Amino acid sequence: MAKKAIASFKYDGNKGELEAAVRKSLERMKLKYELLVSNAGGFSFTAKEPMRWLTTNYPVHFTIDVAQSGNQWAVIIEGGCTLTSLTQDSHNSQRVKELREMICTLAPGASS
Numbered sequence: 001m002a003k004k005a006i007a008s009f010k011y012d013g014n015k016g017e018l019e020a021a022v023r024k025s026l027e028r029m030k031l032k033y034e035l036l037v038s039n040a041g042g043f044s045f046t047a048k049e050p051m052r053w054l055t056t057n058y059p060v061h062f063t064i065d066v067a068q069s070g071n072q073w074a075v076i077i078e079g080g081c082t083l084t085s086l087t088q089d090s091h092n093s094q095r096v097k098e099l100r101e102m103i104c105t106l107a108p109g110a111s112s
Contacts (some may be wrong), residue, residue, distance in 0.1 A: 003089050004080035005096040010075040015066075019043055020071055021107035022064055025099060027086035031062065042067040049095070058083040059093040060101065075103065075110075 011018050019038070025087050026033040033047035043066050049059040063078045079096040081088065104110040 003092065004078050005089075005093040006076065006078050007096045007100040008074065008076045009053075009100060009104060010069075011066075011075055011110050012071070013073075013107065014035070015043075015068075015073065016064065017109075018107050019035055019073070021103050022066070024106050025102040028080050028102060029099060042073070047058065056085050057088055060092050060095045077103075087105075 031047040036044040045064040047062040058081045060079045
């Protein structure tokens with residue numbers, strides 16, 4: 001099993017804007033996603049890459065968890081897969097980093 005890659009950041013703003021930025025990021029990265037939970041304390045998404053043929057890497061499965069921490073929102077992004085290849089760990093890390101950067105770009109008020 002390949003290692004899970006994890007990235008996180010803080011968001012100082014509106015929950016609705018953050019949720020919209022997460023959705024837009026998932027759509028722009030062409031990920032299939034599902035909203036698991038959305039309540040006053042936060043929200044959670046799962047997403048996965050489509051299978052790509054003629055590549056050495058397997059699709060990455062993501063979990064995006066958002067919880068309120070004081071006046072800010074804590075965003076934690078995990079990515080990993082059950083199958084492995086020689087380059088899978090670096091691929092997982094790169095995809096999680098790309099998703100984090102996309103969300104931070106679309107959600108003004110994000111900080112590391």
